[in-house]
Amino acid sequence: MADIKKIATRVSYGNTLVELAQQGADNLVVFDADLAAATKTEIFRKEYPDRHFDCGIAEQNMVGVAAGMATMGYVPFVSSFAMFVAGRGFEQIRNSIGYPHLNVKIAATHAGLSVGEDGASHQCCEDIALMRSIPGMVVLSPADDVEARAAVIAAYNYQGPVYLRFSRLATPVFHDPETYEFQIGKGEKLTDGYDIAVISTGLMTNEALRAAVLAKRQGMNVRVINMPTIKPIDEEIILTAARECGRIITVEEHSIIGGLGEAVCSVxxxxxPVPVRRIGVMDQFGHSGPANEVLRDYGLTADNIVNVIRDIVRPDAKA
Structure with missing residues (x-):
């Protein structure tokens, strides 16, 4: 069997910026905060150096400059780690981009626990909650390379502020680029099943798919729903799952406070009303370590997901 291709969605971001420019997006400009090598905007800088601006370690200023460029008809993509652009730059994003509803795209890489060895100071598990709270902000969290590329293109074409969440960790590519279609505000049913629905986002979607395979071997049929748009959330696909499955699990590489789980619970x-179990970071900070080990420590693995599935679907069964 051929090896499954793995690509970090931050790389997808850098590559797609170049593709957009090559296809005629002459108004696209890119800002970075001294992290172009890590955010992969260096891919764009190499091809279009006169449209790439390094603002240094000054994220708030970068957001303000991008807002000004948007008022001049440009489509700025501002880039940094999620902790820095969403966390440090929150006030400027809210007041300078969200309030006037400017056409700025915030591209946040290195989101979640999978930053790994960088530790709690860089592991941003609060960014979705922050960005969801800004009126009119679209929040996207793609699951693989194909979806990330499509999300960047959709963000460029959308008129208004968009937050894009990308990972440092390379993740398996499971979408077919020839058939996949991305639409802001739409979820995607990846597997059918009526015992329980698992709604996931970002790199956790691959773990949800693996969990569905493990569950099927144990006689449990799981519906996996990929939710690349956290806001506006796809209410229709959630309510259909609630009606047909009766039970839902949400999985996210983010705090259970303010993220995908709470968005689903609100709907x-x-x-x-149906029972919902949230799998995510449980009101705690991360810790340093290899990315996959950190994810395991916080229960963000297929093995833990299938354990939770079994606890809900077969509460009387022994593990």
């Missing part, structure tokens, strides 16, 4: 609690 079902108001419109079709």
């Amino acid at each position: 079902v609690s108001e419109k079709l």
Whole structure:
């Protein structure tokens, strides 16, 4: 069997910026905060150096400059680690981009625990909550290379502020680029099943797919729903899952506070109450270590997901 291709979505981001420029996006400009090698905007800088601006370690200033460029008809992509651009730059994003509803795209790489060895100071598990709270902000969290490329293109074409969440860790590519279609605000049913629905986002979608395979071997049929748009959330696919499956698990590489899980809970609690179990970071900071080991320590693996599935679907069964 051929090896599964793995690509970090931050690399997808850098490559797609170049593709957009090559295809005629003459108004696209890119800003970075002294991290172009890590965010992969260096790919764009190499091809279009006159449209790439390094603002240094000054994220708030970078956001303000990008807002000004947007008022002049440009489409700025501002880039840094999630901790720095969403965390440090929150006030400027809210007041200079969100409030005037400017056409700026915030590209946050190195999100979640999978930053690994960089530790808690860099492991941003609060960014989705922060960006969801800004009125009019679209929040995207793609799961693989194909979806990330499509999300960047969709963000460019969308008129208004967009937050894009990318990972440092290389993840398996499971979408077919020939058939995949991305639409802001739409989820995607990857597997069918009626015992329980698992709704996931970002790199956790691959773990959810693996968990569904493990669960099927144990006689449990799991519906896996990939949710690349956290805001606006796809209420229709959530409510259909609630109606047909009766139970939902959410999985995210983010705090359970303010993220995908709470977005799903808001929908079902108001419109079709069913039990929801959230898998994510449980109101705690991360710690340093190899990315896959850190994810395991916080229960963000297929093995833990299938354990939770079994606890809910077969509460009387022994592991």
